Amino acid sequence: MDDRLLIARVQAGDATAARELYDAHVDRVYRMVYRIAGDPDQAKDYTQEAFIRVFERLGHFRGDSSLGTWICAVALSVALNGLRKVRRLRTREVGLDGAVELGATPREAEPDLKIRLARAIDDLPEGYRSVFLMQDVEGYTHEEIGQMLGVQPGTSKAQLSRARAKLRQRLADFAKG
Amino acid sequence: MMLDKDDEPLEPELRDAANAYHRPPEPPREQMWAEIAARRAASGTPRVGARPRRFLIWAAGIAAVLAIGVAIGRLTIRAPIVPPTLPASNPIATNAPREDATAYRVATAEHLGQAEAFLTLFKASVRQGRQEQLASATARQLLATNRLLLDSPAAVDPKLKLLLQDLELVLVQIAQLEPAHRSEDVRLITNGLENGMLVRLRAAVPAGAGATSRQGAL
Numbered sequence: 417m418d419d420r421l422l423i424a425r426v427q428a429g430d431a432t433a434a435r436e437l438y439d440a441h442v443d444r445v446y447r448m449v450y451r452i453a454g455d456p457d458q459a460k461d462y463t464q465e466a467f468i469r470v471f472e473r474l475g476h477f478r479g480d481s482s483l484g485t486w487i488c489a490v491a492l493s494v495a496l497n498g499l500r501k502v503r504r505l506r507t508r509e510v511g512l513d514g515a516v517e518l519g520a521t522p523r524e525a526e527p528d529l530k531i532r533l534a535r536a537i538d539d540l541p542e543g544y545r546s547v548f549l550m551q552d553v554e555g556y557t558h559e560e561i562g563q564m565l566g567v568q569p570g571t572s573k574a575q576l577s578r579a580r581a582k583l584r585q586r587l588a589d590f591a592k593g
Numbered sequence: 594m595m596l597d598k599d600d601e602p603l604e605p606e607l608r609d610a611a612n613a614y615h616r617p618p619e620p621p622r623e624q625m626w627a628e629i630a631a632r633r634a635a636s637g638t639p640r641v642g643a644r645p646r647r648f649l650i651w652a653a654g655i656a657a658v659l660a661i662g663v664a665i666g667r668l669t670i671r672a673p674i675v676p677p678t679l680p681a682s683n684p685i686a687t688n689a690p691r692e693d694a695t696a697y698r699v700a701t702a703e704h705l706g707q708a709e710a711f712l713t714l715f716k717a718s719v720r721q722g723r724q725e726q727l728a729s730a731t732a733r734q735l736l737a738t739n740r741l742l743l744d745s746p747a748a749v750d751p752k753l754k755l756l757l758q759d760l761e762l763v764l765v766q767i768a769q770l771e772p773a774h775r776s777e778d779v780r781l782i783t784n785g786l787e788n789g790m791l792v793r794l795r796a797a798v799p800a801g802a803g804a805t806s807r808q809g810a811l
Contacts, residue, residue, distance in 0.1 A: 434633075435626065442622055450617035460621055464628050471633060533610040552603055553611050577600050583607070 466491035697747035732767035
């Protein structure tokens, strides 16, 4: 169905149309949010919050991008803001504990490439990490990523390049070994 | 493995490992939708078609009647403190109670007309198997006006008082409707409506109450 028509129906209060919109986009949104958050409860919360905002702000959708990209942009914003709050909270908790040693990763404790890579991805700066997950893992184009993050496609490309460089650097000894 | 070509795609081995990073499970679609729908309903988002808009118009109308009710309350409370020393021929002393009674009749006619239409709409919704999300809220607003009218010193007509008291019981039932016990409660309420409340309301409110009541027709 045409996005404009679907939006008009949702705005008119048609519950069936709201469900159609949700069904059409929920898998993609949840998938992306889960990749970013890595936790089922957080992914569920952020997806719900994202759709509630989407329904509230549907009137603001101007059609500059596809509806799906716009919805993903809302979801990405919700997820990244949520994760920042979680991170701040955890940092405070770690600060209070004092004795917790972050980043202590002896090589023998993580022989598996997946574990090494997961830690390296976790340690990427937020922008690099988002672009890497969306492009190299989820397969979005730089144009789509640019629209979701509110940056130029060239910025997205540059961030991906730096993300790959950092990951390769972190995994260099693994590659050699 | 090539580890220095940052503009090139990841090597297959790394790409496979990256795909395992936070691999998403099946989304809990229904669970999430239930939460979204509940939160939208709680925030007053209309759920189906233009139907709830009627209730918004209702709410505005009820708010207007409520304002009239408050005004009546003030008028009728002010009446007894008119100094008793005023001569009987004083126009203020003689006209005030009559004005109060007229204002009360106008407000009551408006209120009963709205209550009658609301209950008719409610009954029709139930018959069609629709769930009125805003019925409880509207009933609460009508209830507030009903109580103001009942408590007014101008409420002297015993038949009218009895009608308002019975209407209060019905409105309380609708206002307290809980989703868990909805169908049984709704059945009891609609039985009550069919057993005379709507007939009594229609008898008390002449056709076109909005216009006629302003002419004192109650």
